[in-house]
Amino acid sequence: MHVIESGNVAAATGVKLARVQVIAAYPITPQTPLTEKLSEFVEGGELPAEYIPVESEHSAMAVCIAASTAGARAFTATSANGLLYMNEQLHWAAGSRLPLVMCVANRGVGAPWTVWNDHQDTISQRDLGWIQLYCADHQQIHDTVLKAFKLAETVSIPVMVCYDGYLLSHTYMPFELPEQEEVDAFLPPFAPTHFLNPEAPRNFNSVTLPDVRPDLHGNTAPGYMEIRKTLQGDLRRSLTEIEAIDEAFGEIFGRSGTPFLEPYCCDDADYVVLCMGSLSYQLHDVIDTLRDEGVKIGVMGLKVYRPFPDAAIREALCGRKRVIVFEKALSYGNQGALYADVKSALYSAETRPAVNNYILGLGGREIKTQHLYDALTESINNEAAIGDEPQWIGLKL
Amino acid sequence: MRQDIIEIRWHGRGGQGAITAAKIVANAAFKAGYKGVVMAPSFGTERRGAPISTSLKIAKEKIYDLSPISTPDIVVVLDHTLLAEVDVTAGLKDGGEIVLNTPKAIDAYDFGSHKLSVADVTSCAIEAGLAPGIVNTGIIGCFSKATGLVSRELLGEAIRNEFSAMKPEENAHAASLSFDRTVIGGA
Structure with missing residues (x-):
């Protein structure tokens, strides 16, 4: 079915079809209509998720980190200075290998204050260890959100879906909305291999030392440098996954062929x-x-x-x-x-x-x-x- | 650049529903076979009552250029009092069309070589059972009659879809009344 809607709504419908379980977000122009639409979906019962309003972007990312650590499919969205306010938590999400998805409606960074589009916000965040995907129209925004969850959960790396503020976020154009069953076939429920569970307590992200050391069971546990090398290797290998997911997406939805x-x-x-x-x-x-x-x-x-x-x-x-x-x-x-x-x-x-x-x-x-x-x-x-x-x-x- | 794109600029006041009107026409045009439809509001900080504009581009093929309209083929004005505040004809192509909601007669205006169409959309809307000042559905009827770009049937359907929970029949009727009462002038 084709609809004519804004880029923010294209993103929101993608998030809904992905059956996201936890949303935490703080409104900022030009991302705001995206989070408004999601809260509408949750309030209206169309999306059975927890929508957690927070007092800042830093908290939004902290809530998403907690939710994802507990095994939930989590989402947030932001722009510009909001993204930068999250910065410390963004590093944390990548280092923790949490499969979060975040939309960024790209906006210039103040000062001087601006609400309009450029790419400085996300480009300045290129070294986080997140995957960054960019969209050229509403169909790509919608499709990329779906692919982002699949990718994040396949490689255990958070994914940013970036699209131009105003130019795409507030512009209306037609795009194809898939059926829920098709999306379910492409994106099965999130099944984390390890997560925070009171029945089986474990430590996450405890302090590392400069060198490797034996863990509780006497096995050599990786140090900080080994863990960072693994992130780098997995990020490089995720290029192959991006290609595979593009192909798998094409088989169901008929749109593929240009992954990079x-x-x-x-x-x-x-x-x-x-x-x-x-x-x-x-x-x-x-x-x-x-x-x-x-x-x-x-x-x-x-x-x-x-x-x-x-x-x-x-x-x-x-x-x-x-x-x-x-x-x-x-x-x-x-x-x-x-x-x-x-x-x-x-x-x-x-x-x-x-x-x-x-x-x-x-x-x-x-x-x-x-x-x-x-x-x-x-x-x-x-x-x-x-x-x-x-x-x-x-x-x- | 591309010559096949019809560029329409909508002038209204914040809260008057110009964006919704353009969106309804976008939906109807898409149904009518225009695969390229892009509606871009003037970006920034809108205030209720202040002049705003939104642009709508329509073409048979997909539109890739999202840059704002500078030389429209058609301008639609939801409120005749805007004429005193905004140069609505700025950049309007030679022989371009103006669609205006006004209680005045068409010969009260002189837009030179531009083609003017008018209707008292505000009165039509009240007659159709809408609250005073709701003009965004009525102006679409006037637009349809003046330009012939999309049929009144498709527009009626698009209006009912957009206002499914808010007086759909009254809104469609407002468009219909405005359609019938639109006076089209010469160039």
Whole structure:
């Protein structure tokens, strides 16, 4: 069944169909309508879950950690400064290997205060040990929420589902809603291997020492460094799971095939634009225009940022003339974080394309299609002898 | 860029239901075979009574560009008093259409080369049994008659679905009355 609803509602219906058991959230623009919809579902009896209102985002994540540790399927959502207020608990959730799912309606970070979209909030949280997935439209938001629970519970790593604040969260467009039975077939109830249980007491996340040590039974227990190495290894291996889950999702729902990168007009492209979120779709029209002018150009939307699908990126971009990375975030004092990651992935490629970096849309600055066209034309013609410094699109200085 | 997208900008006041009106038209258009439907409210901090706008893009194929409308084909104005506060014709394409809720006669206005259609939607809504000031369903009837983009039957169905728990028949009737009483001017 098709419905026309907002991106926040697309996320909320995904959460409902996933039969989530505990929701704890604190409202923040532009995430608020998502949590309002979920509380409506719970209040109206459509979603038999515990909705726990809390006094802050830090508490929201703490409640989700507790619920997940007790074996429940738990969910929260936030944006920008709310996400950052959770920060210490976010590290805790990843280190505890809890399969939480959190939606982030991407918003610029204050100060100065802004409620509008960019990606600085989640990009600044890339090193938590969480998986980060990005969506380009409402169908992807809805589908990614379902896949996120499956992925989180398969690899025991929390997953962030990121989508553009306002541009997607508050925009209405059609998307397909699956039947509950289909979702149940894809996502069976959460069955944790170990959880907090008064019948069988155990310790979780007790203090580790710099070195390994014998546990109660005399077995060598891993130290902090071994446990962190396991998280890194499992995150890297989760790339394989992301592919498998994409395929399994496609078998039931008929939508699959681009687990990491969603290409448009890239088969013969000399020039490839790489970016995340709804911007990759906005670029379709610009690509069409440039193609009409005879430029061999395409765009790839990156759907997985952590773990970074470096092999897929290398394979997709090796041999191109130029890669143009558009970003709504910046690693202040250096370059765009995605730009640096893409260059790093290309370092071992046989033939390395030139790579340019453009920063745009910070704090909701309107991204005009004409600006995108101008930037791409400049990059392709090498007009400004663009170096390694990020270029800014739409800046009014 | 793409030439096949019909761009409609809706002007109303916070709380007047312009977003709901655009959403109803979006649903009806989708049912009528427009696979590309994107409705984007003006983003930010809305206040009751203050001028707001929302944009609706409609096309036969999926729409990928979510950027705001700057050169609409049609503008819909839910409240004629907005004309004194907002330049509703800003960016309106040559020969573009204006759909206006007003108690005044059509010849009280001069929008140059733009085509104007009017109806006293506020009165139609009261006559249909809605509370005074509920204009978002009525304006849809006026929009349907003026533009011919979606049939009154599909709109009636979309209105009943949207207001299934809130006077569905009265709302549909308000649209129907406004449809019948819409006066379409020349360009």
